[in-house]
Amino acid sequence: xxxxxxRRLAQSVLVxxxxxxxxxxxxxxxxxxxxxxxxxxxxxxxxxxxLLEQWxxxxxxxxxxxxxxxxxxxxxxxxxxxxxxxVWEVLWPLIVNTLWIAIPGLLLGAAIGAAIGTAVGxxxxxxxxERSGIFLATVIRGVPNFVxxxxxxxIFSSTLGWFPGFGMGDPxxxxxxARYFTLDFLHHLALPLIAxxxxxxxxxxxxxxxxxxxxxxxxxxxxxxxxxxxxxxxAWHAARNSMLPLITWLFPALAETIAGIVVIEIxxxxxxxxxxxxxxxxxxxxxxxxxxxxxxxxxIVLANLAADLVYGKLDPRVxxx
Amino acid sequence: MTQVPDQGAIRGRSxxxxxxxxxRLLMEDNFAVVGVAILAIFVLLAIIGPWLAPxxxxxxxxxxxxxxxxxxxxxxxxxxxxxxxxxDVLSQFLHGFRVALIVGLVAALAVGFISTVFGVLSxxxxxxxxxxxxxxxxxxxxxxxxxxxIVAVALLGPSIENIILVITILFWRNGARIIRSAVLTExxxxxxKWARAAGASHFHIxxxxxxxxxxxxxxLWVTMSVAFAILTEASLSFLGLGDPTxxxxxxxxxxxxxxxxxxxxxxxxxxxxxxxxxxxxSLYLIGRAYEEQTNPRLRRR
Amino acid sequence: MAPARTRSPALARDLARLDERLSAKPAAHLKVNGxxxxxxxxxxxxxxxxxxxFEVRAGxxxxxxxxxxxxxxxxxxxxxxxxxxxxxxxGEALLDGQNxxxxxxxxxxxIRWNRISLITQxxxxxxxxxxxxxxxICEAILAHEKVGKAVAWARAEEMFxxxxxxxxxxxxxxxxFSGGMRQRAVIAMALALNAGMLLAxxxxxxxxxxxxxxxxxxxxxxxxxxRRSMILVTHDIAVVAETCExxxxxxxxxxxxxxxxxxxxxxxxxxxTMGLQNAFPRLPVRGQPRQPLISIPGTVPNLLLPPxxxxxxxxxxxxxxxxxxxxxxxxxxxxxxxxxxxxxRADEFRAAAARPETWRNMRVGA
Numbered sequence: 003x004x005x006x007x008x009r010r011l012a013q014s015v016l017v018x019x020x021x022x023x024x025x026x027x028x029x030x031x032x033x034x035x036x037x038x039x040x041x042x043x044x045x046x047x048x049x050x051x052x053l054l055e056q057w058x059x060x061x062x063x064x065x066x067x068x069x070x071x072x073x074x075x076x077x078x079x080x081x082x083x084x085x086x087x088x089v090w091e092v093l094w095p096l097i098v099n100t101l102w103i104a105i106p107g108l109l110l111g112a113a114i115g116a117a118i119g120t121a122v123g124x125x126x127x128x129x130x131x132e133r134s135g136i137f138l139a140t141v142i143r144g145v146p147n148f149v150x151x152x153x154x155x156x157i158f159s160s161t162l163g164w165f166p167g168f169g170m171g172d173p174x175x176x177x178x179x180a181r182y183f184t185l186d187f188l189h190h191l192a193l194p195l196i197a198x199x200x201x202x203x204x205x206x207x208x209x210x211x212x213x214x215x216x217x218x219x220x221x222x223x224x225x226x227x228x229x230x231x232x233x234x235x236x237a238w239h240a241a242r243n244s245m246l247p248l249i250t251w252l253f254p255a256l257a258e259t260i261a262g263i264v265v266i267e268i269x270x271x272x273x274x275x276x277x278x279x280x281x282x283x284x285x286x287x288x289x290x291x292x293x294x295x296x297x298x299x300x301x302i303v304l305a306n307l308a309a310d311l312v313y314g315k316l317d318p319r320v321x322x323x
Numbered sequence: 324m325t326q327v328p329d330q331g332a333i334r335g336r337s338x339x340x341x342x343x344x345x346x347r348l349l350m351e352d353n354f355a356v357v358g359v360a361i362l363a364i365f366v367l368l369a370i371i372g373p374w375l376a377p378x379x380x381x382x383x384x385x386x387x388x389x390x391x392x393x394x395x396x397x398x399x400x401x402x403x404x405x406x407x408x409x410x411d412v413l414s415q416f417l418h419g420f421r422v423a424l425i426v427g428l429v430a431a432l433a434v435g436f437i438s439t440v441f442g443v444l445s446x447x448x449x450x451x452x453x454x455x456x457x458x459x460x461x462x463x464x465x466x467x468x469x470x471x472x473i474v475a476v477a478l479l480g481p482s483i484e485n486i487i488l489v490i491t492i493l494f495w496r497n498g499a500r501i502i503r504s505a506v507l508t509e510x511x512x513x514x515x516k517w518a519r520a521a522g523a524s525h526f527h528i529x530x531x532x533x534x535x536x537x538x539x540x541x542x543l544w545v546t547m548s549v550a551f552a553i554l555t556e557a558s559l560s561f562l563g564l565g566d567p568t569x570x571x572x573x574x575x576x577x578x579x580x581x582x583x584x585x586x587x588x589x590x591x592x593x594x595x596x597x598x599x600x601x602x603x604x605s606l607y608l609i610g611r612a613y614e615e616q617t618n619p620r621l622r623r624r
Numbered sequence: 625m626a627p628a629r630t631r632s633p634a635l636a637r638d639l640a641r642l643d644e645r646l647s648a649k650p651a652a653h654l655k656v657n658g659x660x661x662x663x664x665x666x667x668x669x670x671x672x673x674x675x676x677x678f679e680v681r682a683g684x685x686x687x688x689x690x691x692x693x694x695x696x697x698x699x700x701x702x703x704x705x706x707x708x709x710x711x712x713x714x715g716e717a718l719l720d721g722q723n724x725x726x727x728x729x730x731x732x733x734x735i736r737w738n739r740i741s742l743i744t745q746x747x748x749x750x751x752x753x754x755x756x757x758x759x760x761i762c763e764a765i766l767a768h769e770k771v772g773k774a775v776a777w778a779r780a781e782e783m784f785x786x787x788x789x790x791x792x793x794x795x796x797x798x799x800x801f802s803g804g805m806r807q808r809a810v811i812a813m814a815l816a817l818n819a820g821m822l823l824a825x826x827x828x829x830x831x832x833x834x835x836x837x838x839x840x841x842x843x844x845x846x847x848x849x850x851r852r853s854m855i856l857v858t859h860d861i862a863v864v865a866e867t868c869e870x871x872x873x874x875x876x877x878x879x880x881x882x883x884x885x886x887x888x889x890x891x892x893x894x895x896x897t898m899g900l901q902n903a904f905p906r907l908p909v910r911g912q913p914r915q916p917l918i919s920i921p922g923t924v925p926n927l928l929l930p931p932x933x934x935x936x937x938x939x940x941x942x943x944x945x946x947x948x949x950x951x952x953x954x955x956x957x958x959x960x961x962x963x964x965x966x967x968x969r970a971d972e973f974r975a976a977a978a979r980p981e982t983w984r985n986m987r988v989g990a
Contacts, residue, residue: 020462028474126709137354140611144604146554148561148576149596152585160586208611215621221749225810228704228744229764230736233729239752246754261469265558269580279470280562283477295474298467306465318754318797 010310014303021299026070029292030063079296080289084282089293093275097297099170100274102182102191104263104301107198114199115206116248120241122207123214136211143204147262151197151269158193165193168271194270201266202259209251213244242316249313256305260298341535345542349612358608365602369420376414377402380570383409397590404590407582412575416594419572423553423602426483426571430490430552435545437495442502443529443537447510456499463496472555476564483566486559490552498544505537505617512536543613550606557599572599631778638775643782645769651683651853652720652739652820654703659715659725661698661707671927672698675715676879678872680821680853687864687885688857689900690874693924696857697745699874700825703855704742705732719821738768741819743811743827743843750810751798758794761813768817783812786849787842804835808842815846822854828863840867861900865889873897876924876935883960893955893962893970895940896920898977918980934965941982942966942973 073079079089122135159167170190217223217240226239264276271277279294281287314320349355368375383391391409395401403412445456472489479485509515515532523531534541559565560573563581567574572595579591615621631639661673673695680686688696701707703717705727716723724735744750752760761780762773769776781791787808798806807827814822824843828836844867847854856868864871864885871889872882873896881894892898899920922939925931931938937947946965955967966973976982 017462017465021465024462024466028471028478136611137608140354140607141600141604144550144602144607145600146557146561146573146596146603148558148573149600152576152580152592152596156586156592212614212618212621216618221744222752224706225742225744225750225813226752226763227729228706228736228742229767229813230733230738231763231767232733235763235767239755242754243752258468261467261471264467264469264473265561268562276470280473280564283473284563286477291474291477295467295470298470299465302467303465316754318756319799 006314007311010307014307017303018300021303022071022074022296023067025292025295026067029288030066030070074296079293082282082287082290084285084287084290089290092290093278093293093297096273096275096278098182099272100263100267100276100301103194103198103266103272103274104260107195107263108202108259108305110195111199111202112206112248112252115203116210116241116245118203119207119210120214120237120244123211123244124218124237124240127215136208139204139207139211142200143208145200146265147197147201148265148269150200151194151266154193154197155269166190167193170273194266194272197266197270198263201262205255206248206252209248210241210244213247214240217243246313246317249309249316252309256302256309260302260305264298336531336535338530338535338538341538342542345539345613345616348616349609352612352615354608355612358605358612361601361605362609365420365598365605366424368417369424372417372420376411376417378411378414380415380418381410382414403594404588406575406578406591407584407588408578412591412594415570415575416572416598418570419575419595419598422483422569422571423556423599426487426490426556427549427553427602427606430487430494431545431548433487433491434494434498434548434552435541437491438498438502438544439534439541441495441499443506443533445499446503446506447525447529447533453503456503460496460500466493468493469555469558472559473562473564476559481559481564481566483569486556486566487552490555493555494548494551498548501544502537502540505540506533509533509536539613539617543610543617546606546610546613550603550610553599553603553606572596635774635778638771639778639782642769642771642775642779646818647850649739649818649820651851652680653682654680654720654821654853654855655718656699656703657716657718659699659702659717660713661695661702662712663708664710664712665928668928669712671877671930673702673877674930676872676874676877677715678870678879678882680855680870682820682853683851684870685847685854685856685868687861687868687871688855688874689859689861689864689871690880691859691924694874695877696874697825700742700823700855700857703740703823704736705729734768737764737817737819739819740821740823741814741817743814743822743824745825745827745829748803748806748830751806753798756795756797757801757809761794761809761816764813764816779816780812783816784809786815786846787812803831804839807831807835807839811839811843811846815850818850818852820853822852823857824854825857826859827856828858828860843867861889873900876930877927878935879954879963880936881960881962881964883958887958887960891960891970892974893957893960893967894936894964895942895973895977896936897962898974899939899983902977902983918983921983934963941976941985942969 077090081087082089082092085092118135118139122132122139125131125135155167158164166189170187214237220240220243223236223240226236261276263274264280266272267274267277268280275294275297279291279298282291282294350359392401392405393407393409395405397404401411401413403416405411406415441456445453471493472486475489475492476485479489509532512532515528518528518532556565556571557573557576560571561577561580563577565571565574565577575595576592579585579588585592656679657677659673659676660671663670663672676695676699678686678688688699690696698707702711702713702725705724707713713725715725717725719735719740722735724732724740727735751757755763758777758780761783762776765771765776765779766773771779777794780794784791784794789805789808789812793801793805798809801809807830811827814824827843828839831839840863843854843856847867856864858864868885870883871885873880873888873894875896880896881888881892888897889901892901899918902918903920920939925935925938931948933946933948933950934940934943934952937943940947944965950965952963952965954961954963957967957970962970964970
């Protein structure tokens, strides 16, 4: 087990390395003048030269790549042009904010979707519940996440005034770590969190439904029925077995879903990593954009790792080697 | 099995006939019919939309008193009202059909083509190609899609062509994996072995046996890719990173959002939102029907 | 893990009470009258089972024999209420006087496993892969008896001991078991509530011959020990001969012949029973010529378009025009009955059926 985790960690590190290499090409090779995007405009020649050397931009492409990796390993993504401070100082507090909507959002979305999906999959084939469940889930899945955000914002914030639609706290609210435990914060959290849940739920629902439909005709379900346990319990067996394919299907979906949170952060002005990425790109603050992108990629790698380990916990047939 | 291979099994079938069969099956699914109907209306509007548009999409409308006609609610001259910059909402909305469908179709065709080529090569021949492809997709699956698109489009420059390029780079990987696994199953079928034994070439087997049998999965993936592409373009435009020279629905929503008129100017917000929901949902309804087709265990017994 | 020796006094007391309660259950009596089962398919109505009647007296075993596809497993599923929703079922099955056909899942809840339990056909797939065996047995016990999990687990340990599996293997998952062990686990599960009626649906089909005879002798041993009623579904007439007091031979969804096992195997009345006997190996009797294995030529008729006469007519070496046009009624001879027009010529048929040429020379499909 420990050896397996270590090996998976090593794999994850390899993937992160590959992602950084792709980033290197994106930020250095794609634009016509890579120095222009890494250095602020309006520097003196000496300052420019000094920065170029510090960033290793004076050597060959290979030297540049090595210097780039060296900086990354030391956690040095440079300084934000806009905030005029190291990018980590800008991004650290934002990571927590993103996780606050990402983790509960993904977990609740998966749980709610799986629960409804089980009910829909267990319903009579071709019946009302099945057909309406599939139809609604498919349509909701087709709603772009910013439309979900706009709808929630218009209905619950602008019109009904139940929830604030902007940021993470009212002016003058508690700051620092303690803020996460205030009612004001939870009040602000509600809408973006609901948006993530609605965005993530339908796909889980449909996958779970397929899984339950596939499993309900299996021999072992027949035996569970024969045992005379309540129907709810029989459905649970089908659901429990459907979670396995659900998790393998979610691997590729995670990259898209975590990415989707970017848009939700923008709609609700939620100060997270994704919003900062968009702001940095529009402000042409490339060191910050690069670091934010890197962070999101690492989150996806870690989420995949977690999904992999959860899978092993759920399926006794998996042997960690 | 002592069955003698009959000639038909060795000859396989044409791509066209299996595509036709697949469409016929699709039409047996009520939800898919709804999807196809909506899609057909959207395609029609994409073709004739710009001619139906009463005004130039970016033309500033003036009131009779010579002032900018800002945020006018729907009325006889402006059926869907005007934007905060005095543009006619209906005209912008009608232009949006073409942009959405062009991005969706071109990107999906590119994604479909590349995924199929890589999926078939890697699944059918296996070996070195397969190893490289699988490692590549492993890495690609860890790249956050939209952030990649945001950065890449910002670096390459915000044009429709670049957006399509980025979408293609992003989405071929999932398709290649799905198609590869389908090819792996088809490759082991008994009729493929008969065909090999009967001396058929690899090209013949791929064209007559493999492709016709995975055509539903390719269709499924192309349909889903259209939806992903439209969603990605809309998201980029909504974030203000779209092509500034064309009007798209995402961009209309971006303008409404950033000018702070979401709450009041419903006539500006609802049409593009609704159109996006209808279009993407109709694609998902079609995609779902293909999913039920490709998974025999989901069929009703 | 709690091996039997270290059970706490309270647990041992509760377990003893549970055991006592369960062993007080009487063996069940089952009477099936005119059971017919049909499915609607795209190509018409499919008559899987037609007008099947039989009786299982309390504490006895009944063998249900026939080729695959003859409807014997369908009968078992109907009795458990496991057929798909839209199946057309008619007739009645009186379990201790109560009709158990056509009940809903909710109505069946107190009956299933409590009064009628099932040893499934393929133990390979009939255990949930993600739960350990012990939990799956406990699930059945806890659904019907108000006892704690520890007591249920202790009961499961007892059942495992009964089928010869070590108690600690209750913690293992189905994939860690061999085919034979899984089958034994399924038997242990079926016995967990000491149901009065046991349905064993081809319990040994998926196993190798050595395993098959081991499992069958275990089932026989348990039967002698617990005195339950049992329906044993099998295609192996030799197993029936060893295990069951009575036998029902089914062919193409109908009863071909039924009666006490000794009578039916000694003096079969139906040509199908005669053919079936030929198709299974028998140990050679000293001083007698070795019996050749003869299979019955032809295949079971298409039940979407059942033939108008006797369903066995197309494969029967003695069939006449009457057989091909008129379906035979059940004719009773002593304790036996058979659906054949010529039960009075059975002696003559038996002599002919023992000769391989009889079967070889017939025109198949005529």
